[in-house]
Amino acid sequence: MAAPGGAEGPSAGPAAGGALWAEVRALLPGAEEELTLALSGEVEDCVLPLLRRARGLLYGAAGRPCGAATAALRRLGDVLRDYSWEKLNAGPWREVSKAWRQVYSYGCLFGALAEVAAGRPLAPAVRLCDMGLLMGASVLDNVLARLVRVLQAHLPRAKRRAAAQGSAKVPPAALRRPGPALPCPAPFQRARADPPPVPALQPEDALPHLRCPSLEHFRDNYLIPQKPVVLEGIIDHWPCMKKWSVDYFCQVAGCRTVPVELGTRYTDEEWSQKLMTVSDFINQYIVNENGVGYLAQHQLFDQIPELKEDISIPDYCCLGEGEEDNITINAWFGPKGTISPLHQDPQQNFLAQVFGRKYIRLYSPQDSENLYPHESQILHNTSQVDVEDPDLVKFPSFRNAAFQSCILMPGQVLFIPVKYWHYVRSLDISFSVSFWWS
Known part of the structure; x- marks a missing residue:
């Protein structure tokens, strides 16, 4: 069976496949009983025998599973994923048991290992790892993250753009952010067919700019009084400032499966989310501008550590009350003309611009009552007003709301205090990184 794009990976041959299997096998415990299959809760009685059967097939051969054992391992992975997938989408994501997410991860792991053991093209195995990272919960010391890094290294670099193909729509419940419930996120949306020109900033509305302030100066003059400011010079040392581009993402992450937000705005019925490869996303929505699409998610840097190594948490976050592990890092990647409607977030926010420009x-x-937030609980953090084309008949008090603005340039970081309302429009193909901290 040929790989998508007509190329087999280096693992296609028997010798290469044996070397890859040895590398993959080294990620797992040495003995069957050491692969504990520990779950963080109760699951139905039929599940554990399936997990043990898959483990037995994995460790039953002296070398690597082959023939009937590999086929059986693949079928068990399918069964485990299908069965747990129903549990993942049975209700709100916050109510999904971690144990069922772990079962899903095991199903992805066994399925990916079966693909590698059979010497098949690596794209399906990479996709299975990504699905487990997105939808599952960590098992065996986050083995899926370690496994996909090994597999990705064996994909020919020139073929990574075509290493996976196709996309899958997923139920909205499945892509809700895991962990504590957050207010409805503000995904980016494509603006009008002909985006308005670059706004002319008025001096009286312009945000202040500050170059490399000391921690004390930032704390006393901006953090404590909760005043927004554009910081300059604090991310110049990030490797991403010299490395990242659209082509770089294709090379590093083109074969990786990620959730993409589609639709005009998340309040519309046609808004949806779809799983697709980074390469497909770039080809459809960045290069060819085919429809409305935005990659906006907080798991990207955990899913693809190569990208996380190119950024770092701003030093000013140490002034917060929370631990570093509680800082949420979000990725925002999309074409010119995408818009985030006026909304507010539940934490302090550093928005770092890597490439492209954004009007903010x-x-x-204090002006919340003039911004007409939606009355529903799920959209209470979002304004009903179209900031750049307001309906002042329907929302007359909006004219009383004072604002500050900026055009955020590459290398600049905007401090957005907690609960500050912000509206964002991309003026170019843009990649931003935001840090939510307390």
Whole structure:
């Protein structure tokens, strides 16, 4: 069976396949009983025998599973994923048991290992790892993250753009962010067919700019009084500032499966989320501008550590009350003309611009009543007003709301205080990194 794009990976031959299997096998415990299959809760009685059967097939051969054993291992992976997938989508994501997410991860792991053991093209195995990382929970010391890094290294670099093909729509419940419930996120959306020109900033509305302030100066003059500011010079040392581009993402992550947000705005019925490869996303929505698509998610850097190694948490986050592990890092990647409607976030926010420019407008929480938030609980953090084309008949008090604005340039970082309302429009193909911290 040929790999997508007509190329087999280096593992296609028997010798290469044996070397890859040895590398993959080294990620697992040495003995069957050491692969504990520990779950963080109760699951149905039929599940554990399936897990043990898959483990037995994996360790039953002296070398690597082959023939009937590999086929059986693949079928068990399918069964485990299908069965747990129903549990993942049976209700709100916050109510999904971690144990069922772990079962899903084991199903992805056994399926990916079966693909590698059979010497098949690596794209399906990479996709299975990504699905486990997105939808599952960590098992065996996050073995899926370690496994996909090994597999990706064996994909020919020139073929990574075509290493996976196709995409899959997923139920909205499945892509809700794991962990504590957050207010409805503000995904980016494509603006009008002809985006408005670059706004002319008025001096009286312009946000202040500050170059490399000391921790004390930032704390006393901006953090404590909760005043937004554009910081300069604090991310110049990030490797991403010299490395990242659209082509670089294709090379490093083109074969990786990620969730992409589709639709005009998340309040519309046609808004949806789809799983697709980074390469497909770039080809459809960045290069060819085919429809509305934005890669906006907080798992990207955990899913693809190569990207996380190119950024670092701003030093100013140490002024917060939370631990570093509690800082949420978000990725925002999309074409020119995408818009995030006016909304507010539940934590302090550093928005770092890597490439491209963004027009940003900020409103104080004190002006909330003039911004007409949606009354529903799920959209209470989002304004009903179209900031750049407001309906002042329907929303007359909006004219009373004072704002500050900026055009965020590459290398600049905007401090957005907690609960500050912000509206964002991309002026170019853009990649931003935001840090939510307390």
